[in-house]
Amino acid sequence: MYASTNKMATRYRELLQGLEQRSHERVNLALECRVTLGGKRSGGTMRVVENISRTGILIRWVPADGPEDVPRAGDTLNIEMALPANHNFDRKCWFCGGTVVRVSKAADNSPLVAVRINTTKFRKYTPAANHKPVSQAPQLVTAH
Numbered sequence: 001m002y003a004s005t006n007k008m009a010t011r012y013r014e015l016l017q018g019l020e021q022r023s024h025e026r027v028n029l030a031l032e033c034r035v036t037l038g039g040k041r042s043g044g045t046m047r048v049v050e051n052i053s054r055t056g057i058l059i060r061w062v063p064a065d066g067p068e069d070v071p072r073a074g075d076t077l078n079i080e081m082a083l084p085a086n087h088n089f090d091r092k093c094w095f096c097g098g099t100v101v102r103v104s105k106a107a108d109n110s111p112l113v114a115v116r117i118n119t120t121k122f123r124k125y126t127p128a129a130n131h132k133p134v135s136q137a138p139q140l141v142t143a144h
Contacts (some may be wrong), residue, residue: 061111
């Protein structure tokens with residue numbers, strides 16, 4: 001009986017390979033974010049968010065000034081995204097801390113860093129002193 005159960009489990013895993021296993025819907029974006037490694041609270045480099053869900057975020061590591069420090073699986077990242085301005089309140093940013101779960105390559109060979117979100121909060125927006133926009137204008141990209 002154990003052998004037949006083991007065969008069924010193996011067959012089940014084979015059938016699941018290639019199927020979508022995400023538990024939350026992803027929203028495609030093209031939005032700048034500031035990324036810092038580990039416990040650092042300042043500095044960071046500007047990157048582009050490709051998509052986001054309730055539990056994860058995919059970041060494109062675009063070329064920047066200086067050497068590329070692409071994180072590895074298991075690394076801890078802090079990510080900040082500026083939110084659109086609201087005339088009634090100070091400008092805010094969305095902050096999250098997460099763990100890199102995968103690094104892959106996009107079609108243009110730029111690194112894609114998948115991060116599992118561990119913590120999240122909103123706080124006052126403070127632009128980086130040396131901020132150079134990665135793209136012309138942040139935009140929301142809708143998937144069809």
